[in-house]
Amino acid sequence: MLRFVIRRLGALAATLLISSFLIFAAMYAAPGTPESFLVQGRTVSPEVLASIRAQYGLDDPFLLRYWNWLSGVLTGDLGESLTTRQDVASLLLSRIPTTLWLTLYAAVIIVVFGVLAGAIAGLRGGAFDTAVLLGSSVGFAIPTFFAAVLLMSMFSVTLGWFPVFGAGAGFADRMAHLTLPAVALALPAAAVVARITRTAVVEERGAEHVSVALARGVPWRVVARRHIVRNAMLPVTTIVGVNIAALVAGAAVVEHAFTLDGIGAMLINSVQQKDFAVVQAIALVLVAVFGVVNLVIDVLYAVIDPRVQFGGESA
Known part of the structure; x- marks a missing residue:
């Protein structure tokens, strides 16, 4: 039973890792860009646009941006909202x-x-x-x-x-x-x-x-x-x-x-x-909820019916 739970936790971690990459990639593949929202349709000089992209790391290679975001998530830093300039973790907690x-x-x-x-x-x-x-x-x-x-x-x-x-x-x-x-x-x-x-x-x-x-x-x-x-x-x-x-x-x-x-x-x-950081954080929370609930369901099987076996291991 314990080994089964450990295996499922490892599978959940792998699922979250893969989902985080897909979520991050999907946001950048969607139409529109963060800087277009930040300028609110105003005409700005190339220098200002370059400054905005540099401020939010939009000029970095895709994999580097993903790694920076994932490193922050693992330490509890979900980034900063593009619209409110507030910490995403604080917004979610509220x-x-x-x-x-x-x-x-x-x-x-x-x-x-x-x-x-x-x-x-x-x-x-x-x-x-x-x-x-x-x-x-x-x-x-x-x-x-x-x-x-x-x-x-x-x-x-x-x-x-x-x-x-x-x-x-x-x-x-x-x-x-x-x-x-x-x-x-x-x-x-x-x-x-x-x-x-x-x-x-x-x-x-x-x-x-x-x-x-x-x-x-x-x-x-x-x-x-x-x-x-x-x-x-x-x-x-x-x-x-x-x-x-x-x-x-x-x-x-x-x-x-x-x-x-x-x-x-x-x-x-x-x-x-197009508030990337907030969407990515919420999507990751949804995936985590599904994973945790599925783990709880599998464990409840043993409570309801002790005859259930997990991977050849009696509950």
């Missing part, structure tokens, strides 16, 4: 709490409503099962941005139950401000998780070992918990983890719609302004 609260809130919604509704639908069937199937189909079909607009119109403008803009201050106020954004962010993922959980539970419910346990007189509650739901959680764990990891990237749309000061909204603004 924005991460909002995105973290939003994604955690959405993750709770996915787990509670997605997994719970899917499990109950798979175990009970009937009208509740039909309702979950219909609701998951509708939830998956609604785009996140449209869901955000719909929720704002219904629960904020019409009913006045929730505030629309900002992240709030204090726990209770923050939860009130983030409820609609979290629901909009979690809706498609919760629908997918509910459908897959329901399918996994139905398959396990029809398994032979469940019939044998019931025939031996094992109470249904015990069979449902130990034989059906527990075995069904292996594929569900993967889907939940992938969708939770994707929340950080999907938060950009929701944060922009609700004018939240998170890293998602900052990513959109930075891409539009």
